[in-house]
Amino acid sequence: MSDNLKTALYDLHVELGAKIVPFAGYDMPVQYPLGVLGEHNHTRQNAGLFDVSHMGQAILSATDKNTNIAELFETLVPGLLISLQDGQMRYSLLMAEGGGILDDLMITRISNNADGFERLFLVVNAGCKHADFQHINQKLNGQATLEILDRALIALQGPKAAEVLARHLPDVATMPFMSLTHTKLNDMNLVVSRCGYTGEDGYEISIANHQAIEFTKLLLAHDEVEAIGLGARDSLRLEVGLCLYGHDIDTKTTPAEAGLMWAIGKRRREEGGFPGADIIQQQLTNGVFRKRVGILPEGRAPAREHTEIYSKSGNKIGEITSGGFGPTFGGPIAMGYVATEFADIGTEVDLMVRGKARPAKVAKMPFVPQNYYKPKS
Amino acid sequence: MSKHYTEDHEYAFIEGDIATIGVSNHAQDQLGDVVFVELPEVGKVCEKGDEIAVVESVKAASEVYTAVAGEVIEVNSVLEDAPQTVNEGAETVGWFIKIKITNPSDVEGLMDEAAYTAFVAE
Numbered sequence: 193m194s195d196n197l198k199t200a201l202y203d204l205h206v207e208l209g210a211k212i213v214p215f216a217g218y219d220m221p222v223q224y225p226l227g228v229l230g231e232h233n234h235t236r237q238n239a240g241l242f243d244v245s246h247m248g249q250a251i252l253s254a255t256d257k258n259t260n261i262a263e264l265f266e267t268l269v270p271g272l273l274i275s276l277q278d279g280q281m282r283y284s285l286l287m288a289e290g291g292g293i294l295d296d297l298m299i300t301r302i303s304n305n306a307d308g309f310e311r312l313f314l315v316v317n318a319g320c321k322h323a324d325f326q327h328i329n330q331k332l333n334g335q336a337t338l339e340i341l342d343r344a345l346i347a348l349q350g351p352k353a354a355e356v357l358a359r360h361l362p363d364v365a366t367m368p369f370m371s372l373t374h375t376k377l378n379d380m381n382l383v384v385s386r387c388g389y390t391g392e393d394g395y396e397i398s399i400a401n402h403q404a405i406e407f408t409k410l411l412l413a414h415d416e417v418e419a420i421g422l423g424a425r426d427s428l429r430l431e432v433g434l435c436l437y438g439h440d441i442d443t444k445t446t447p448a449e450a451g452l453m454w455a456i457g458k459r460r461r462e463e464g465g466f467p468g469a470d471i472i473q474q475q476l477t478n479g480v481f482r483k484r485v486g487i488l489p490e491g492r493a494p495a496r497e498h499t500e501i502y503s504k505s506g507n508k509i510g511e512i513t514s515g516g517f518g519p520t521f522g523g524p525i526a527m528g529y530v531a532t533e534f535a536d537i538g539t540e541v542d543l544m545v546r547g548k549a550r551p552a553k554v555a556k557m558p559f560v561p562q563n564y565y566k567p568k569s
Numbered sequence: 570m571s572k573h574y575t576e577d578h579e580y581a582f583i584e585g586d587i588a589t590i591g592v593s594n595h596a597q598d599q600l601g602d603v604v605f606v607e608l609p610e611v612g613k614v615c616e617k618g619d620e621i622a623v624v625e626s627v628k629a630a631s632e633v634y635t636a637v638a639g640e641v642i643e644v645n646s647v648l649e650d651a652p653q654t655v656n657e658g659a660e661t662v663g664w665f666i667k668i669k670i671t672n673p674s675d676v677e678g679l680m681d682e683a684a685y686t687a688f689v690a691e
Contacts, residue, residue: 222628223601227601227602228601228602228626228627228628229601229602229604229627230602232627423601423627423628427627492604492605492649492652493605493607493625494604494605494625494630496629496630516627516628517604517605517625517627519627524604524605546607546623
């Protein structure tokens with residue numbers, strides 16, 4: 193027996209024949225009998241179900257009813273939170289003092305609470321959650337309380353996700369992308385967000401641990417739905433150019449270097465008021481020395497994380513941070529950091545794979561178009 | 570033909586002085602979907618235990634070592650455009666290379682099919 197934690201769906205993963213691997217202190221399914229390639233393709237074409245219960249879920253509330261919790265949390269993240277409407281969610285970054293990134297996270301504003309308090313629902317990465325929660329508690333000590341939720345989190349992703357979930361919950365079909373709603377199915381209280389990390393339309397559903405297997409089986413009963421492991425989750429997010437914390441972004445990369453300035457609102461860029469703001473403002477004025485870019489290796493050989501990137505004149509100019517095979521793209525894909533002068537799309541570079549220089553090009557991301565929900569007008 | 574396997578899940582199938590080298594069916598199952606195989610040049614001379622190929626699945630890259638010394642006389646070029654052939658028949662159509670053996674005693678100490686089957690069942 194391993195000492196790793198298990199999510200509420202662990203027994204179901206085993207029952208489904210999953211191959212289990214340790215990940216961020218949890219025993220998680222890396223793939224099911226369908227295999228990474230099949231699971232990846234199934235998610236792009238139908239609907240994939242992912243156990244993401246290892247991620248951290250928490251509710252942040254102000255201690256004083258008159259404190260604007262969105263304004264307070266803006267002191268730790270650079271996203272525009274004050275303008276968030278009830279149930280609206282945003283991708284943001286927990287910033288370090290030096291301008292680096294402690295974690296990336298989803299923040300949803302929840303205004304309509306019976307006690308009159310406004311709250312923020314946070315979803316953070318599994319590997320960072322303890323440090324994140326400690327950091328938030330320490331920084332907002334006395335002004336806010338963080339309630340850590342021990343609940344399951346299930347993602348349903350893919351072009352058929354909406355159709356499938358709407359068979360049980362008709363209202364979710366027209367939910368805007370990046371919004372959250374509280375709803376009920378039989379005796380199950382569900383917190384449904386229209387979001388995900390595969391580039392596809394889909395949802396993340398937070399549910400009590402003891403009801404998670406029942407709910408998951410309900411979804412898996414549909415022909416369109418297959419259980420999908422962490423292996424395909426990684427190739428899906430890489431194809432659409434999304435960062436994986438601890439690989440593509442970390443405390444040593446800034447949002448400006450990582451190409452995540454879109455997550456920093458205009459007002460926040462000007463006003464600052466978050467950790468590392470001075471560095472970010474300086475980088476916006478003076479530019480950055482390196483940038484995260486997409487990389488397309490020529491030929492079939494994948495270039496994995498830590499592969500060194502060289503200029504055509506033989507100088508080391510950077511490193512791959514995520515790389516592998518893109519099943520939908522149909523070839524090897526990667527992202528990494530290169531010196532800014534080599535960051536233009538189309539720049540020819542060499543990748544040092546197993547001691548051999550292999551040609552590659554800086555390429556536009558995403559490698560596969562994102563397919564998020566847009567309401568029909 | 571005599572079948573021999575290593576503990577690293579490579580095989581050497583011997584016919585006369587020619588060894589066909591590849592990864593076992595068990596190995597391909599563990600690797601998952603193979604997306605790339607890097608093969609040596611024909612004419613390469615290798616020692617027993619040398620790295621002679623790399624097989625990449627969706628998940629990771631793994632080195633493949635030769636269980637016998639000799640000269641590479643043929644590579645399975647089908648794998649260049651259709652690496653998934655390894656998954657379709659690791660011990661048949663998905664072979665990697667053929668080697669002209671220099672030292673027939675190299676196969677001593679390798680597992681035969683029955684021993685290998687017992688080894689992977691452990």
